[in-house]
Amino acid sequence: MNYLDPRLELIATARQFYQQGWMVGTAGNLSVVLPDGSFWITASGRSKGELSLSDFVRIYPDGKDDSSNNLKNNLKPSAETAIHQVLYTLFPEANACYHVHSVEANLVSRFVTGDSLPLPPLEMLKGLGIYQENPNCQIPIFANHLQVPKIAADIKERFTITPAQIPALLIRDHGVTVWASSPESARNYIELVEYIFRYMVAAWALGRRGDAGNDND
Ligand SMILES: CSCCC(=O)C(=O)COP(=O)(O)O
Numbered sequence: 001m002n003y004l005d006p007r008l009e010l011i012a013t014a015r016q017f018y019q020q021g022w023m024v025g026t027a028g029n030l031s032v033v034l035p036d037g038s039f040w041i042t043a044s045g046r047s048k049g050e051l052s053l054s055d056f057v058r059i060y061p062d063g064k065d066d067s068s069n070n071l072k073n074n075l076k077p078s079a080e081t082a083i084h085q086v087l088y089t090l091f092p093e094a095n096a097c098y099h100v101h102s103v104e105a106n107l108v109s110r111f112v113t114g115d116s117l118p119l120p121p122l123e124m125l126k127g128l129g130i131y132q133e134n135p136n137c138q139i140p141i142f143a144n145h146l147q148v149p150k151i152a153a154d155i156k157e158r159f160t161i162t163p164a165q166i167p168a169l170l171i172r173d174h175g176v177t178v179w180a181s182s183p184e185s186a187r188n189y190i191e192l193v194e195y196i197f198r199y200m201v202a203a204w205a206l207g208r209r210g211d212a213g214n215d216n217d
């Protein structure tokens with residue numbers, strides 16, 4: 001049986017997300033867990049639209065990477081590796097963690113000042129595991145601390161106290177991160193959350209235009 005390197009799926013998905021404008025300017029990072037509990041993560045600062053197999057860093061269960069080899073190849077793990085690590089610790093069933101920076105995610109992160117954003121009761125929530133009549137669903141918002149380990153600590157503290165309703169979190173003025181049992185599900189979750197954010201921004205704009213429309217009556 002030929003073993004498909006899981007990085008190939010991440011390369012293809014990163015290119016798709018780059019083309020959608022969600023991973024421009026090296027933004028975003030993707031990771032996938034291997035059978036031994038280590039995970040591949042996109043190397044820091046690489047253009048996500050043109051990744052190759054050598055643009056990944058392997059992080060081992062003890063948190064270390066092949067630093068000597070990586071140093072030689074000018075490879076650094078994603079600056080947001082700590083967020084992937086804490087999510088894999090909190091959700092051991094997760095085998096993939098994706099993070100992107102869309103304009104919509106940044107806009108909706110400012111729709112509220114608090115630490116959670118209510119989501120509209122859209123059918124798309126079913127794709128995130130929410131099967132309720134008139135769902136009351138929120139996505140948690142985290143402060144975009146300069147020190148990423150602080151964001152990771154906030155995530156650990158929050159989800160230890162308040163379980164996540166959906167496999168997604170929003171970092172204010174930054175972007176969204178999802179975790180899933182497979183790379184394919186992680187890709188679907190990003191697409192679903194970004195659809196919901198696009199809907200929210202469009203509804204907000206229509207609402208404002210609606211107000212403007214009244215002025216012209
Ligand atoms: C211009 S993106 C700033 C860093 C960031 O938020 C990101 O998602 C990418 O960081 P990485 O170290 O994974 O390239």
Ligand SMILES: [Zn+2]
Binds near residue numbers: 028099100101174175
């Ligand atoms: Zn980021």
